[in-house]
Amino acid sequence: MALVKKGSRGITVDGARYRWTVRRKMTYDQGQGWVPFTFAVEHAxxxxxxxxxxxxxxxxxxxxGGRSMAVRPVLVSLAVRTALTRGWMPLRPGSAFRLELAERELPGDTVWFTADC
Structure with missing residues (x-):
């Protein structure tokens, strides 16, 4: 599975190039708040x-209208580093590697906001 290049952003983490994206249209389950906010990353x-x-x-x-955050490059690089330490091999073909970040693992300067309904 590869990311669509249109709308994805590039980032370099520890000398390796990656692309990341946030789904533009939320799913119905995300709209209801049943499924957490996600983003995807792949090697360039x-x-x-x-x-x-x-x-x-x-x-x-x-x-x-629950609590949310913006996905910023600092968060993407943190996620890549965390996934690599937990066993993600970005150049090896295979199924998606899933990483769930807890609030305590987020960058200290994370800005939270509440969506207006």
Whole structure:
């Protein structure tokens, strides 16, 4: 599974190039607040497994108006480093590697906001 290049952003983490993206349209389950906010990362070569990161919040456009955050490069680089230490091999083909970040693992400067319903 490869990420769509349109709308993805590049990032370099510890000398390796990656691309990351946030789904533009939330799913129905995300809108209801049943499924956490996620984003995906892959190696720039796009030949290996994709990293899917689950965050401890709702999608910013959720209809429930719960707490959310913006996905910033500092969060993406933290997720990549964490996934690598937990066994993600971005150049090896295979199924998606799932990483769930707890609130205590987020960067200290994370800005939380509540969506307006």
């Amino acid at each position: 070569e796009g030949t290996g497994s994709v990293l899917v990161v689950r965050l401890p919040c709702e999608h910013p456009r959720s209809w429930m």
